[in-house]
Amino acid sequence: MSEEQITKNIIEILKSYVKDPALLEKATAETHILKDLKVNSARLVDIIIKCEDVFGTSIDDDEADRIATIGDAVALIRQKAA
DSSP: OOHHHHHHHHHHHHTTTOSOGGGGGGOOTTOBTTTTSOOOHHHHHHHHHHHHHHHTOOOOHHHHHTOOBHHHHHHHHHHHHO
C-alpha cells in the first residue's frame, strides 16, 4: 500500500474522532493529532484500535506512544506492512 493511500485511510479514520472535521482538509504529515486536531488521548486509543482493524496489523503500547502526528502513524503502518 502506498504512503498516499495509507495517509488517506488514516485521515478517513480520524474523521470520526476529530471535533471539527474541517481541520482534516488541510492536514499534512506534520499535523499533530492531539494538538492540531484536538483529539483527546482516550480517543487516540480508539484511533489506534481502528487502524489495527483497517490495516490488519497490531500496534503495541510502545509503538502507540510514538504516534504524535499523522506522519508518525503513516510511517508506523508502512513499517509494519513491509
